[in-house]
Amino acid sequence: MARETDHLFKSIFFFAVVPVFVIIEGLLLFSILRHRHRAGRTDPAESDSPTKLRWVVIPAIVMMFVDLLPFGEEARTTFALAREPKGDVLAVDVYGHMWWWEFIYPDFRVPKAPASYRIGTANELHIPTGRPVRLTLRSIEPGLRSLQGFRSQSDTDLPTGVIHSFWVPKLGGKQDVVPGRENKVTLEADKPGTYFGQCAEFCNLSHANMRLRVIAQTPEDFDAWVAAQKRSVTPPADGLAAEGFQLFTGKGGCLACHTALGAEGNSFARVGPNLTHLKSRGMFAGAIFENTADNLKRWVKDPPAMKPMRPEQGTGMPNRGLSQEEVEKIVAFLETLR
Ligand code: CUA
Numbered sequence: 001m002a003r004e005t006d007h008l009f010k011s012i013f014f015f016a017v018v019p020v021f022v023i024i025e026g027l028l029l030f031s032i033l034r035h036r037h038r039a040g041r042t043d044p045a046e047s048d049s050p051t052k053l054r055w056v057v058i059p060a061i062v063m064m065f066v067d068l069l070p071f072g073e074e075a076r077t078t079f080a081l082a083r084e085p086k087g088d089v090l091a092v093d094v095y096g097h098m099w100w101w102e103f104i105y106p107d108f109r110v111p112k113a114p115a116s117y118r119i120g121t122a123n124e125l126h127i128p129t130g131r132p133v134r135l136t137l138r139s140i141e142p143g144l145r146s147l148q149g150f151r152s153q154s155d156t157d158l159p160t161g162v163i164h165s166f167w168v169p170k171l172g173g174k175q176d177v178v179p180g181r182e183n184k185v186t187l188e189a190d191k192p193g194t195y196f197g198q199c200a201e202f203c204n205l206s207h208a209n210m211r212l213r214v215i216a217q218t219p220e221d222f223d224a225w226v227a228a229q230k231r232s233v234t235p236p237a238d239g240l241a242a243e244g245f246q247l248f249t250g251k252g253g254c255l256a257c258h259t260a261l262g263a264e265g266n267s268f269a270r271v272g273p274n275l276t277h278l279k280s281r282g283m284f285a286g287a288i289f290e291n292t293a294d295n296l297k298r299w300v301k302d303p304p305a306m307k308p309m310r311p312e313q314g315t316g317m318p319n320r321g322l323s324q325e326e327v328e329k330i331v332a333f334l335e336t337l338r
Helices: 002-034 050-082 142-146 219-229 239-249 293-301 324-334
Strands: 090-097 100-109 118-122 124-128 133-139 164-168 173-177 183-187 193-198 211-217
Touching: 002 050, 090 124, 090 164, 100 124, 100 219, 118 124, 118 219, 124 219, 133 164, 133 173, 164 211, 173 183, 211 219, 239 324, 293 324
Parallel strands: 090 133, 124 211
Antiparallel strands: 090 100, 100 118, 133 183, 164 173, 164 193, 193 211
16 A cells, blocks of 8 residues: 555656656746847737637647646556555454554454454554554544534534544555544555554644554564563462452442453453553553553553643543552552553
8 A cells, every 4th residue: 555655646746747847947048038128129019810719729738748647546456556466465443542552453352252352452563574464443432422512402413532643754644534434544564663643633732742653573573572462460469469459440430431341240341451461552541651560550550640631521630639659559450551
């Protein structure tokens, strides 16, 4: 997809530079210099002859032919990009939340988990190299219904959510993520590496904090990652982490919005990211903070202080009013989620 788009850009650029810019601008410059005003020359007479029209019609016809090639190229690329990839394709469901990315892998079930569970991650999309990855993109935001100012009073039947845009420049993928629609885009990485991305459609308060990473791995490394993502949480036996586990599943109320496979409750809430393998990610909160214990502590203590959010309107994590001691315990548990 990136190559098709790049090829289209280069061919149109070529036609824009050579015939349009060099030849036409060249003739224009030549004419300006050649017929410029000099001492002794009289001003040219104004003409209203109908034959003047030919100097509009002839260039228009010439330009039509010049445009045919890039236009054909554009039509071809449009159809090529719309085609479903063939062969061994990996499917990933992408959900644009306010303001983070959720990635769910519909092909990867977890044997002992409830049937609806699939492995899923946040903000860091893992893909294998050399294999087309077909993304299905949807916008999701249940909390938005209460957000005033986005809709008129009578528009209660409009789908909730805002438009995001999934964009990973180096992999060429850019596709709008529109409420009530399923959009598709294909990514394929030739080389392993980390490819940076960013929401490219203004989506309110923390649009700028809605980044993402695509982590392309060799097929072997990717399989190892998938296998690790299928593990469930092991409740810590003792210490601070065990106390944190109690808070996490109990008084902290974390499972009301988050999933942690194997933790008590198994509610599979998807308001916030799946935390089962939180520490397998390098970044969190829309890929804007490094996933360190210190950052997690600051985050759990007061999320809206770190990233602009409106939890009272269902967009973003609220300040749970935890004491510093409780924060230390919860993060000690979070640190075990590998
Ligand atoms: Cu999501 Cu901008």
